[in-house]
Amino acid sequence: MAANRAQRILVVDDDDRLCRLIADYLGDEGYRVDVARDAAAMWQALDEADYHLITLDLALPDEDGLSVARELGRRAQTPIIIVSGKGDVVDRVAGLEVGADDYIAKPFHMREILARIRAVLRRSAPTSAPDGPAEVEAPARGRRLRFDQWELDLDLHELQAADGLQVGLTAIEYDLLLAFLNRPQRVLTRDQLMDLTRGATWEPYDRTIDSLVARLRKKLSAKSAAHDLIRTVRGTGYVFNGLVQRIGRPVEPSAGRP
Numbered sequence: 001m002a003a004n005r006a007q008r009i010l011v012v013d014d015d016d017r018l019c020r021l022i023a024d025y026l027g028d029e030g031y032r033v034d035v036a037r038d039a040a041a042m043w044q045a046l047d048e049a050d051y052h053l054i055t056l057d058l059a060l061p062d063e064d065g066l067s068v069a070r071e072l073g074r075r076a077q078t079p080i081i082i083v084s085g086k087g088d089v090v091d092r093v094a095g096l097e098v099g100a101d102d103y104i105a106k107p108f109h110m111r112e113i114l115a116r117i118r119a120v121l122r123r124s125a126p127t128s129a130p131d132g133p134a135e136v137e138a139p140a141r142g143r144r145l146r147f148d149q150w151e152l153d154l155d156l157h158e159l160q161a162a163d164g165l166q167v168g169l170t171a172i173e174y175d176l177l178l179a180f181l182n183r184p185q186r187v188l189t190r191d192q193l194m195d196l197t198r199g200a201t202w203e204p205y206d207r208t209i210d211s212l213v214a215r216l217r218k219k220l221s222a223k224s225a226a227h228d229l230i231r232t233v234r235g236t237g238y239v240f241n242g243l244v245q246r247i248g249r250p251v252e253p254s255a256g257r258p
Helices: 016-028 039-048 065-075 089-097 110-124 171-181 190-201 206-220
Strands: 008-012 032-036 053-057 080-084 102-105 144-147 150-153 158-161 187-189 230-233 237-240 244-247
Touching: 008 016, 008 039, 016 032, 016 110, 032 039, 039 065, 053 065, 053 110, 065 080, 065 089, 080 089, 080 110, 089 102, 089 206, 102 110, 110 171, 144 171, 150 171, 171 190, 171 206, 171 237, 187 190, 190 206, 190 237, 206 230
Parallel strands: 008 032, 008 053, 053 080, 080 102
Antiparallel strands: 144 150, 144 244, 150 158, 187 237, 230 237
8 A cells, every 4th residue: 555655636526425435445545635526626726736646526516527627638637537427428438538537437336446546547657567557568668759750758658749849648648659659550459459548447438449549649630640640440440550769768679588
């Protein structure tokens, strides 16, 4: 539990009982937890402290939850898990499209939200955790990946264009881009991409990965022909067409390694 003690989580929900349950449960797991019962309290808390993750209910009394999630994505790179009573595919996709890193439908078990939080925190951490998804984290042997007009910093999780333009990425967008960059010129199915970006927490909604790809294309389109860079393979998935160069830290020979 000691590894979690420095990690601070903000729970945003107008349900007092649920807030207490989540705060007590996560507190017992070693996290520092603050509670905000509306958007105004959330913005005030964010002005006063830095958080590693935010859980956000969409049914807030003073602001629309999706609008709040979108604004959070513009203001900061803090990972967001939407917690909502709406569990339809359309609602999940809408939540991911505005920048959330995960979506949990109410009611849920406390062990589920703990597992989702741990997964998102692993993905958003600047260095790989020992028990993180090996296929995503292992390629970070070089410091940066260069492709088209962009460079992706593997230590800072930052995307920067050749002219200095920086584009913010959510944790799941970073994982998706990294999955493509480590497997160029290779067709990846939607199931493969979901496994690479969300590990054991994903649910098999094809349109969810399509929405994430659309978000990533939109960000890359600032400097690239994004639809050519990430090409749709009809009925299968996607392929990354760009050339990828690893720069910075030298890449050690892989011969003879597992």
